[in-house]
Amino acid sequence: MPEYPVESFRDTAPPRRAHDFGYAEGPSGKWEEEEESGLDLRRIFTAVVRRKWLVLILTMVGAAVAAMAWTQTSVRYTAQGSIWVDTEDRTTPAEVSPIRQPGLFETSAYIELFRSASVLLPVVEEFGLFLEVADEYRPLLDGLDLEEQFQAGSYTLTVAEGGAWNLEHAALGTLDSGDSGEPMGEDLGIRFSPRLRGIEAGTEIGFQLIQPFRAQNRLAGSLVPTVPGGANFIRVAYSGTDPERTTAILNAVLERHVEVAADLKRGRLDETQEVLESQLVTAEDLLARAEGALESFRVQTVVLPSDQATPISPGLELTRGPVFDNFFEMQTQLEEVRRDRARIVAVLDQLPGEGAPVESLEGIPAASNSRELEQVLDELVTLRGDLRLLRQRYSDEYPPIRDLLEQIQTLTGQTIPRILQGLVRELSDREARLTSMIDDASNELSEIPVRTIEEQRLRRQVQIQENLYNDLRSRVENTRLAAASSVPDVRLLDRAVVPVVPSEDPRILLAGFAILGGLGLGLVGAILLDRFDGRLRYPTQVDSEMGLNILGTVPRVKNPGGLRKRTENHSAVLEAFRELRIAISFAFGSAGPLTFVVTSPSEGEGKTFVSTNLAVAFADLGRRTVLVDGDTRRGDAHRMLGVARTPGLTDFLANGSTADVVRSTDYPNLSLVPCGTRGGSTPELLASPQMAEFLGTLKSSYDVVIVDSPPLTGGGDALVLSNLTGNLAMVLRAGSTERTLAADRVEALARFPFRLLGAILNDTDPSGFYGYYPTYLPSYLTDVDSADALESGGRLVLPGARDRKSDGKSDD
Numbered sequence: 001m002p003e004y005p006v007e008s009f010r011d012t013a014p015p016r017r018a019h020d021f022g023y024a025e026g027p028s029g030k031w032e033e034e035e036e037s038g039l040d041l042r043r044i045f046t047a048v049v050r051r052k053w054l055v056l057i058l059t060m061v062g063a064a065v066a067a068m069a070w071t072q073t074s075v076r077y078t079a080q081g082s083i084w085v086d087t088e089d090r091t092t093p094a095e096v097s098p099i100r101q102p103g104l105f106e107t108s109a110y111i112e113l114f115r116s117a118s119v120l121l122p123v124v125e126e127f128g129l130f131l132e133v134a135d136e137y138r139p140l141l142d143g144l145d146l147e148e149q150f151q152a153g154s155y156t157l158t159v160a161e162g163g164a165w166n167l168e169h170a171a172l173g174t175l176d177s178g179d180s181g182e183p184m185g186e187d188l189g190i191r192f193s194p195r196l197r198g199i200e201a202g203t204e205i206g207f208q209l210i211q212p213f214r215a216q217n218r219l220a221g222s223l224v225p226t227v228p229g230g231a232n233f234i235r236v237a238y239s240g241t242d243p244e245r246t247t248a249i250l251n252a253v254l255e256r257h258v259e260v261a262a263d264l265k266r267g268r269l270d271e272t273q274e275v276l277e278s279q280l281v282t283a284e285d286l287l288a289r290a291e292g293a294l295e296s297f298r299v300q301t302v303v304l305p306s307d308q309a310t311p312i313s314p315g316l317e318l319t320r321g322p323v324f325d326n327f328f329e330m331q332t333q334l335e336e337v338r339r340d341r342a343r344i345v346a347v348l349d350q351l352p353g354e355g356a357p358v359e360s361l362e363g364i365p366a367a368s369n370s371r372e373l374e375q376v377l378d379e380l381v382t383l384r385g386d387l388r389l390l391r392q393r394y395s396d397e398y399p400p401i402r403d404l405l406e407q408i409q410t411l412t413g414q415t416i417p418r419i420l421q422g423l424v425r426e427l428s429d430r431e432a433r434l435t436s437m438i439d440d441a442s443n444e445l446s447e448i449p450v451r452t453i454e455e456q457r458l459r460r461q462v463q464i465q466e467n468l469y470n471d472l473r474s475r476v477e478n479t480r481l482a483a484a485s486s487v488p489d490v491r492l493l494d495r496a497v498v499p500v501v502p503s504e505d506p507r508i509l510l511a512g513f514a515i516l517g518g519l520g521l522g523l524v525g526a527i528l529l530d531r532f533d534g535r536l537r538y539p540t541q542v543d544s545e546m547g548l549n550i551l552g553t554v555p556r557v558k559n560p561g562g563l564r565k566r567t568e569n570h571s572a573v574l575e576a577f578r579e580l581r582i583a584i585s586f587a588f589g590s591a592g593p594l595t596f597v598v599t600s601p602s603e604g605e606g607k608t609f610v611s612t613n614l615a616v617a618f619a620d621l622g623r624r625t626v627l628v629d630g631d632t633r634r635g636d637a638h639r640m641l642g643v644a645r646t647p648g649l650t651d652f653l654a655n656g657s658t659a660d661v662v663r664s665t666d667y668p669n670l671s672l673v674p675c676g677t678r679g680g681s682t683p684e685l686l687a688s689p690q691m692a693e694f695l696g697t698l699k700s701s702y703d704v705v706i707v708d709s710p711p712l713t714g715g716g717d718a719l720v721l722s723n724l725t726g727n728l729a730m731v732l733r734a735g736s737t738e739r740t741l742a743a744d745r746v747e748a749l750a751r752f753p754f755r756l757l758g759a760i761l762n763d764t765d766p767s768g769f770y771g772y773y774p775t776y777l778p779s780y781l782t783d784v785d786s787a788d789a790l791e792s793g794g795r796l797v798l799p800g801a802r803d804r805k806s807d808g809k810s811d812d
Contacts, residue, residue: 043538047530048523050537055522062518066511073510077243078503079250081496082235083258085110086489110234110261110490111227114253115220117400118260118389121212123252127245129215133207135242140199141207143192150189150209151175157184157205163197213399223253233493243498250496260389261490267385273479280472287465294458301455327441332460334434340366341427344420351417365468366423373419380411536737542759545739546746548730549758551587552580554610556763557798573796577617580760584614587757588727594618595695595705596727596757597630599718601742602711606762607731611708612640612797619670620795623703626662628673628695630709630721632682635675637708640797641665648676652694653685667795671702687720695724712745722754729757734764 048055113119124130125145133141141157154170163180176185180196190209224237236254240246343364361367361377368374387404394401530537542548554576558569588594598611608631615627628649629635638645643663652661654677663672676682685691698705707725709718722728728749732742749756 043530044527046537048526051526051529054525054529055519058518058522058525059515060518062515062521065518066514069510069514070507073507074241075502075507076239076241076504077246077499078237078239079243079247079496079499080235080237080494081250081254081492082233082494083110083254084233084491084493086232110257111225113261114223114225114236114257116260117213117216117394117398118386119253119256120216120219122256123249124212124215124219126252127249129219129249130210130212131207132210133205137205137207140194140196140205141192145191146209146212147189147191151185152209152211154206154208157194157207159196159199159201159203159205161201163195163199165194165196219249219253223250238496239503243500247496247498254492254495258490258492263389264382264385265489267389271381271385273476276472276476276479280469280476283465283469283472287462287469290458290462290465294455294462297455297458327438328456328460330434330438330441331457332464334431334438336365336464337427337431337434340364341424341431344424344427348417348420348424351412351420361420366427367420370419370423373416373423376411376415376419380408380416383408383411534738534740535735536732536739536742536761537735539761541739542732542761546743546759548746548756549587551583551729551758551760552576553761553764554580554606554613556765557796570796573613577613577796580610580614581617581621584729584757593699593703593705595699595707595725596729597707597709597718597722597725598729598731598760599709599722600711600731600733601737601745602713603634605711605731605733605737607711608636608640608708609797610731610760610762611706612637615670615704615706616667616795616797618704618706619667622669624669624671624701625704625706626671626673626698626702628698628705628707629675630686630707630717631714632675632678632686632717633710633714635708637672638674641667641670641672643672643674645674646677648674649694650676650679650682650685652676653688653690673698683715683717683720686717691720692724713741719749719752722749723752725754727755727757730759731762732759733762736763 128142128144130146131141131144151169151172153172156168156170158166158168160166165178165180165184166174167176167184168174175188178184181193184190184192184194222238222240226235226237227233228235236250238246238250238253240249344361344367347361361373383404387401387408390398390401390404396402396405536542539550542550555569555572557573584596585594588596598607598614600607608629611627615625618625627637627641629637630649631637632650635645635648638648643665647660649661652673661673661676663674665672695705695707705725707721709721712718718728730742730746746756
């Protein structure tokens with residue numbers, strides 16, 4: 001075979017390093033990733049693709065959780081209605097009527113009325129809001145009612161054959177049982193007769209009974225009343241899972257609110273009318289007494305001589321009329337003051353007390369003229385009206401009733417007595433002044449006959465009683481007219497309609513979160529597994545962790561249909577070995593024949609596949625190449641090249657015959673030295689002088705000597721052979737090589753006197769090993785003129801692709 005000058009096949013390209021795969025040398029001298037941004041998106045994408053099943057499974061789990069959340073999550077509907085509130089100017093003077101015609105409350109008070117027991121408790125009882133049960137079982141418990149005293153808690157109603165039932169309490173155990181239609185829970189304060197015929201036996205209906213006032217508080221918290229800016233109406237919203245039931249509850253609340261507001265206003269009018277009518281009866285009786293006293297006096301004095309015959313001094317005659325008028329007016333005022341003070345003191349003696357006759361103060365002129373007292377009495381009347389309405393349904397232990405009683409007690413025990421005591425002091429001062437004035441005027445009237453004075457006094461008394469009676473009768477008539485023409489301050493403006501579109505639908509959000517959460521967990525899991533993966537995955541790990549140059553990469557061989565004799569990516573694999581051939585040549589240099597050992601950190605890295613096809617690549621170049629199978633323990637190169645295993649290297653080292661061990665192959669310019677007979681002492685033969693002499697003989701006869709050695713974990717054979725050749729190439733398998741193990745082995749090689757040419761990356765997948773870029777494009781094929789030329793254009797040796805040649809010797 002002709003000799004080829006080394007320069008004839010060497011290229012000018014240096015050995016490949018990490019920067020050829022997207023990496024650059026950093027300040028520390030180690031290779032770092034060349035990134036345009038802070039994230040290595042290619043590595044993340046590769047990690048996700050590699051563990052796509054994990055991402056897919058977790059995404060499917062998220063989808064299953066989303067489906068469960070979709071079926072279990074309740075959708076809420078919001079119904080809206082509004083009421084109209086008549087709000088007139090409260091700053092205008094009060095009318096002559098005994099009450100003010102505008103409404104009882106301000107708008108804010110009507111909002112608070114929505115939360116009152118008078119409005120909400122009847123709605124709670126009507127719709128059974130004290131009962132909490134699943135919507136599917138609510139029709140079965142429709143009509144359940146409670147006594148005033150009942151046992152609250154969680155219940156389970158179990159249906160038996162024929163509609164029989166069994167009632168259990170979560171804390172008290174079994175409490176009652178019966179047949180369909182029989183009363184249930186009478187001893188527990190429950191009024192209900194379940195109709196359970198046709199219900200599947202074994203059905204368990206769980207429900208909970210809560211106190212009505214708690215249900216009322218829940219309902220109050222769910223109502224959302226709002227007043228649009230400057231508007232005269234209140235908009236109320238209420239949400240629930242059943243749109244029809246939600247709408248019905250809201251409409252019941254609105255109707256009850258309007259009804260209670262009208263009752264409060266009409267109740268105050270009726271109470272005021274009742275008080276005024278009682279005062280009118282008293283005034284009528286006093287007027288009758290005054291008229292009777294005057295008539296009786298005139299009858300008794302009709303036979304006496306007239307007062308006109310009584311002699312009166314001329315000066316007194318001129319002032320008789322004014323003197324009489326002033327004297328009797330002061331006398332009348334003094335009597336009124338004394339009477340008012342006595343009546344106020346009588347009321348004070350009966351205070352405090354809920355039933356104290358404070359309404360009688362309306363008929364006392366001195367009290368009725370006090371504006372402060374009038375306001376307090378109005379408030380007291382309102383509180384008593386509310387109290388009367390609540391006492392129709394509840395006992396005095398009900399919290400709102402206790403609050404009203406405390407407010408009434410404060411008014412009757414503190415506020416009203418304080419005001420009345422001030423009025424008593426004012427009346428006492430006025431009485432003293434009038435007494436002094438009357439004493440001064442009595443001297444002027446000493447000459448006036450007693451009969452005239454008495455008659456004038458009686459006439460004055462009749463006039464006073466008549467004025468009081470007329471005033472009270474006018475006020476009673478106005479009150480009756482106001483009660484008859486009373487218009488509620490609140491009326492229903494818009495009834496709630498059944499909502500069609502849900503107001504709260506968390507299903508989409510929950511489903512999205514579940515699916516995205518599963519996808520996110522899958523992505524994060526894939527990235528974390530990639531970060532903590534101990535196997536070789538990326539070119540940067542070869543350079544940064546092992547300190548090796550990358551001589552080249554060999555793509556994964558793709559076999560159609562699992563056949564070992566064919567490959568889909570023949571061109572890409574073949575071109576990879578051609579490029580590897582060039583890289584090793586430049587890494588070795590030009591001194592002497594190209595001699596090196598091919599090994600790997602552990603078994604299964606593909607060193608025999610790489611060394612065999614690399615030998616074929618050198619032979620295709622026309623260089624005389626010999627492949628020495630130095631793996632005397634488990635060598636397999638003879639199978640790949642189709643020759644017999646014996647006699648081989650171990651046989652030569654043991655017996656000394658060279659001619660029989662160098663075998664020719666089907667590949668021109670390529671010879672093979674098989675491993676030979678396997679035995680326990682074969683590793684020692686590799687370290688013998690005969691092995692060094694044998695390699696020297698091969699170097700003198702061949703241009704390229706490639707030694708396939710055992711892996712580094714298989715003993716010291718690889719180190720012995722590397723010392724003999726002086727060069728070592730390390731095969732690393734993507735996705736299989738343990739990085740820590742490989743790094744430890746490479747670090748240990750630094751103590752030996754041979755050169756580590758670099759690393760050969762085997763079994764790389766372009767989709768998962770993104771550092772590999774094929775240099776041979778399938779679309780850029782060489783045009784050939786014949787099938788023979790195409791066949792000779794490049795060959796690969798695949799594991800098990802050839803049958804062994806039968807040379808009459810056993811392979812074992």
